[in-house]
Amino acid sequence: MWAGALWKHPKAITKSGLQHLAPPPPTPGALCSEPERQIRSTVDWSESATYGEHIWFETNVSGDFCYVGEQYCVAKMLQKSVSRRKCAACKIVVHTPCIEQLEKINFRCKPSFRESGSRNIREPTFVRHHWVHRRRQDGKCRHCGKGFQQKFTFHSKEIVAISCSWCKQAYHSKVSCFMLQQIEEPCSLGVHAAVVIPPTWILRARRPQNTLKASKKKKRASFKRKSSKKGPEEGRWRPFIIRPTPSPLMKPLLVFVNPKSGGNQGAKIIQSFLWYLNPRQVFDLSQGGPKEALEMYRKVHNLRILACGGDGTVGWILSTLDQLRLKPPPPVAILPLGTGNDLARTLNWGGGYTDEPVSKILSHVEEGNVVQLDRWDLRAEPNPDAGPEERDEGATDRLPLDVFNNYFSLGFDAHVTLEFHESREANPEKFNSRFRNKMFYAGTAFSDFLMGSSKDLAKHIRVVCDGTDLTPKIQDLKPQCIVFLNIPRYCAGTMPWGHPGEHHDFEPQRHDDGYLEVIGFTMTSLAALQVGGHGERLTQCREVVLTTSKAIPVQVDGEPCKLAASRIRIALRNQATMVQKAKRRSAAPLHSDQQPVPEQLRIQVSRVSMHDYEALHYDKEQLKEASVPLGTVVVPGDSDLELCRAHIERLQQQEPEGAGAKSPTCQKLSPKWCFLDATTASRFYRIDRAQEHLNYVTEIAQDEIYILDPELLGASARPDLPTPTSPLPTSPCSPTLRSLPGDAVPPKGEELIEAAKRNNFCKLQELHRAGGDLMHRDEQSRTLLHHAVSTGSKEVVRYLLDHAPPEILDAVEENGETCLHQAAALGQRTICHYIVEAGASLMKTDQQGDTPRQRAEKAQDTELAAYLENRQHYQMIQREDQETAV
Known part of the structure; x- marks a missing residue:
């Protein structure tokens, strides 16, 4: 009005x-x-x-x-x-x-x-x-x-x-x-009328005024008696009453936002929801939690909930729904703002919010499928058989949560999480960045590995699953961590049970089948987990009785504690109703008139730099002009983005030399590229890698598909690359200018060094294809990689790492410096990351006896030093595992 x-x-x-x-x-x-x-x-x-x-x-x-x-x-x-x-x-x-x-x-x-x-x-x-x-x-x-x-x-x-x-x-x-x-x-x-709660449903009630004191006392006494029967929430007077007008077409939505999740994302996203919805259906969880709102809206038909936060926020809301016993319980969708977001990944909501328009999120919530999620009871009681010598003053007899949705674990991973939580509570100012948090996790993990605090885990536990004693099997495996897993995802997206089809001796893993997966991890399998490995599959069961004989670190959905010797019983509690993001089957703008999907699509692929995307993503036309053509792919008409990704990456592999009309730019795609939706919203936005299987090519593109490459130079920083409107043969990297006679003399090493010094990427690439030796050194034994690092050329560094022999990584110059020493001393974090991930040694020392980490410390770059220390620890663990295997 x-x-x-x-x-x-x-x-x-x-x-x-x-x-x-x-x-x-x-x-x-x-x-x-x-x-x-x-x-x-x-x-x-x-x-x-x-x-x-x-x-x-x-x-x-x-x-x-x-x-x-x-x-x-x-x-x-x-x-x-x-x-x-x-x-x-x-x-x-x-x-x-x-x-x-x-x-x-x-x-x-x-x-x-x-x-x-x-x-x-x-x-x-x-x-x-x-x-x-x-x-x-x-x-x-x-x-x-x-x-x-x-x-x-x-x-x-x-x-x-x-x-x-x-x-x-x-x-x-x-x-x-x-x-x-x-x-x-x-x-x-x-357009979002189905999820908007109309202001006509929300009525401000006037507090009744009683003139007679006796009447007041009588009514107050009666009110108290009724309240004691109804419960503390139902009998209390509220200024606002919800009087809905039910409609089968409506799916009214309550939005709960945790502003502390995802850095400052939560605080910012509240404002967007206040614009699209009724402000009285959007709630800040830092202002008192979800209970009051859920109680007030409990009679709204077809109610849905959107939890904006991490997995802990979702668990909080689900536990509140359990307390209120709403019938039927409203299904819960997730907008992931946390760091792990394993439950959100399981239900197709992705690993984290990037910049998808809120309008699209509301559509996904409205169209999502209602599914069930198993929730598991945890009951712990002291172990009467544990002797007084096993008591630990720092241990507790109570678990941090009595129910879990994702996992319950004990051993190595819980110890690392507990150390992190205790340190953060003691010094919160030291944990104000995600990078530092990860570095602390890595350092704690390495320290725990050296101390071997979890290596005797199997000696102090007894595990009985559905009446079967797994203790002998666990003692043979000697795990340092055991996980009782409800969903496929764990530890920020890894799949510890393995990918579907890899576990033929067991039933497929599901989040609604009433079964838990029990997995054991050694240090080797924990390290392999981050690169696609899995743990030792022990069993699938409906009930677990776990007995510990001493205090052991445990964690429940990421909430850790040191639990005294206990007997723990795990059994199915109930099933929560959730909203799973659906794969969209609607015809794309290419076929908005409901034409049949063609058997094949021929689509031009263009890529956009992060610099241009951040500057222009609100202006579609300018961003399209700033994009760089990559080539053309031919895909089936019903392809999803997961299949399209394979075709685009194959496009780069077809011609390893990068020649041909399909590759008008010299720079290869970085591993972190992602798709951009250029069609379904008023601006471009990124599509989470974990959600590519939910989107069809025809939904995000018309005659051209756009991808975001974070390592591509922006239009303003590409003086040597052709503009989208310029003829491709004029590029210095074009195939016509690269072709040389068959009897041409290979370029001299000095030309290669000069190209590396001047950051002339295309010239270096041209000289290499003409037969130039990428292992050439100058008089001081400096390699091309040394020169590229000294000039800070990320493009040249990436090219050398991709095409030069592996020996270039640890090659030293006269003073004993490797290229990693040099990059660490200069504080070049991205280049250090490239070199480390390519396999460079972090244990090599220069003539002063310094490792790359020590060079970073001398340069007073503490975060880079922490990163190098973490990777150095990882290399040491790998080496020790290899020696043990031998």
Whole structure:
């Protein structure tokens, strides 16, 4: 409903658009004397909640435009720069001192509830549009189909558009496009109407006023008796009541966001949901948890929940649903904002949120399939047979959680997680970056390996699964870690049970079959887990009785503790209802008229650099112009992106020399490239590697498919590469310029060194193909790789690592330095990563006896030193495992 006064006055519509009818502007002196009103950044659920209240967040939006207009802008009057605020629900921007002016001109935000007045509260009502003036508007006018002229400065007083902050319809601000009758017409709530909770469902109740004290006491006593029967939540009075109007077509959604998950992602994504939905269906979990909201909305039919956070956030919500015993329990979808996100990966929601538009996420939640998830009870009691000598003062008799959704484990991995948690609690300021956290994990893992704290795990446990004693088998295996796994994923995406089809002696692994997978890990299999390996498959079972004879580190869904000698029973608790992201079968824009999918598609592949993507991903046309053609692939018409990836990578392998029309650029694809959706949203966005099997090629591309290559140079940094519109043969790397006579003399080594020194990648590549020796050294025994590192050329380094013999990695110059020593001393983190992953030794020392890690320490790059130390430990573990195997 439009809350501004201007819509009640038809004369307010002028040739230049809709103008505010407002009182005369205040004087600066009057402004200073008025008390400041509280600026809210959260939804107010109290009795005193203001109807149509804005939800303000600080913003650094460009331009000086202020929604109150130049005539009433306080910042304009005071002639000074002040902070700006943006309403997340209706997206207007004002200067902070101008917020009170909005109230004076009677402009309110879209109403998120309705008042309980004298009219019958059961009377059906509808939602009216909430029209807002826009000085900037994307898209096209709903009436005439033409775009909106953009005004970027405050001095342009013209309003270019009028749009509804509920349904997002937009019109030109002129009578020919926006008619008066549209002001009061009902609003459809837009494309996401099925998941939006209408404000007409949310009723603000008035607290009953009793005049007689005796009546108050009697009712209070009666109220207490009823409350004791109903439970503490059902009997308590709330200012807001939810009165839904059920419809089989609706799937109302509650969004719970953990702002602490995923760095600052949670805090930012709240604002997007407040724009697309009713603000009263979006909840910040740091403001009290999910229980109050779930209790309030418990009678809403077809309710769905979106948990925005890590696996711990999902577990929190599922446990709350257990407590409330909602019938039927609402299915839970996941927007992964954490670090591990193994449950999210299992249900096809991916390993982490990148930049997919919130509008697409809402569509996925609405269209997702409802599935079941096993949840497992954990019951621990002290082991009466454990002697007093086995007591540990730091151990506890209670588990951190009494139910798990992902896994329960004990041994090495739990010890590492426990060390991390204890250190973070003691010194939280030292764990403020994901890189440092990973380095701490790696260092703790190596220390635990050296100490061998988990090597005797098998001697102190007894495992009985479905009545079968597995202890002898475990003692033969001598594992340092045992995992009881409910879902296929573990430890940030690994598959410890193995990939489907690899375990012929067992039933396929499922998250809804009532069975747990029991897996043992040695240090060798733990190391192999990160590169596609798996543990020792012990059994699949419905019930576990685990007995420990001493204090052992354990973890429940990532929550660790040191558990005293105990007897632990694991059994199926119940099944949670979840939403699994569905594979979209809808015809793509290529076939929007429902034409049959062709047998084969011939699609041009173009790649985009990270620099260009970050700068231009909101402008499709400019980003397309900045892309670099890679080649053409021919794929089946019903291919998903997983199959298309194989064709694109084969495109690079067909011609290892990179020649031919299929490879117009010299640079190879990096291993971290990903697909870009260029069709289904108003801007480009990345597709998670784990979700490629859910998307068809025809859904994200028309006649050209775009991929993001994070290691490709941006358009502004590619002086030697052809632009997309330039003829390919003019490139210095083109096949016509590379061809040399068969009897040509191989290039001299000095030419190769000069190309490496000058960072002339294409020249180096041309000389190599003409027969140049990539192992050539200069007078100081410096290799081409030494020279490439000294100039910081990532392209040349990658090329040499891909094409030169492996001996180049550990080749030393006169002073005993390898290229890794040099890169560490210069603080070149990316190049160090390239060289280490290629297999360079981290134990080699120079003439001063320094390893690459010590060179990084001397350069005062502590994070790089920590990374090198971690990889050095890993190499030592690998070497020890190899020696043990021999």
